[in-house]
Amino acid sequence: MTRRRIVVAGLLMGLACAAWSQRRGGFGRFSRQGDVPALAKSDAEKRILATLSQAQKDGELFANVSVSDGRLLRVLAEAAGAKDAVEIGTSTGLSGLWLSMALLATGGRLTTFEYDRGRASTARGNFKEAGVDHLVTVVEGDAHQTISRLKEPIDVLFIDADKEGYLDYLTRLLPLVRPGGLILAHNVDTAPDYVRAVTTNPELETVFAGDGGGLGITLKKH
Numbered sequence: 561m562t563r564r565r566i567v568v569a570g571l572l573m574g575l576a577c578a579a580w581s582q583r584r585g586g587f588g589r590f591s592r593q594g595d596v597p598a599l600a601k602s603d604a605e606k607r608i609l610a611t612l613s614q615a616q617k618d619g620e621l622f623a624n625v626s627v628s629d630g631r632l633l634r635v636l637a638e639a640a641g642a643k644d645a646v647e648i649g650t651s652t653g654l655s656g657l658w659l660s661m662a663l664l665a666t667g668g669r670l671t672t673f674e675y676d677r678g679r680a681s682t683a684r685g686n687f688k689e690a691g692v693d694h695l696v697t698v699v700e701g702d703a704h705q706t707i708s709r710l711k712e713p714i715d716v717l718f719i720d721a722d723k724e725g726y727l728d729y730l731t732r733l734l735p736l737v738r739p740g741g742l743i744l745a746h747n748v749d750t751a752p753d754y755v756r757a758v759t760t761n762p763e764l765e766t767v768f769a770g771d772g773g774g775l776g777i778t779l780k781k782h
């Protein structure tokens with residue numbers, strides 16, 4: 561076969577593969593999460609997505625999760641059937657909004673902890689705007705103190721506050737996480753003692769995903 565024929569054959573094969581992939585909704589460009597916006601199934605979801613988008617436009621941001629990490633949180637919480645979700649580090653409420661989308665489906669509730677009064681107030685406004693304020697309790701104050709009020713089993717725990725505090729949150733809240741529950745922790749690259757704890761305990765199974773692998777996903781085994 562001449563060189564030209566080999567190139568043409570290669571091109572045709574590539575086109576055939578691309579067409580096959582598009583038909584199957586497979587690995588084509590538009591099948592990747594980052595390329596496809598989250599789609600609203602209901603008016604309630606539409607309202608949450610609109611609030612998320614408005615908060616971005618208004619610059620109501622402080623170290624919030626990325627859209628793709630937020631969507632991952634939602635998927636995990638909904639798949640876990642979370643009834644009781646706890647978040648350490650509310651900021652302006654964006655991850656709380658993603659979690660709320662799951663909780664709408666599961667009939668669950670979120671308790672979220674934040675020590676900055678301004679950010680807690682912005683988050684409350686966002687939860688109200690999104691129509692999920694009845695699902696969310698924002699607890700103000702230092703979470704190392706205020707988490708002692710938690711008594712109920714936790715289905716999903718999301719840790720996203722002071723990195724040097726991750727191990728304390730884990731140690732104190734792990735007994736409350738139900739078997740089969742999830743402990744999610746953001747930006748774990750900067751919390752090595754936390755990573756050591758969740759990867760050396762045989763009661764736990766931990767994988768890393770999310771943007772840059774920075775989301776620790778830990779299953780508390782049955």
Ligand SMILES: C[S@@+](CC[C@H](N)C(=O)[O-])C[C@H]1O[C@@H](n2cnc3c(N)ncnc32)[C@H](O)[C@@H]1O
Pocket residue numbers: 622623624625648649650651652653654655656673674675676679701702703704720721722725
């Ligand atoms: C990374 S931001 C949280 C982002 C939020 N989860 C989101 O994605 O929308 C961390 C937040 O934790 C709060 N924080 C840090 N240490 C805290 C503590 N000891 N108690 C309560 N909140 C704390 C900070 O004020 C900050 O708003």
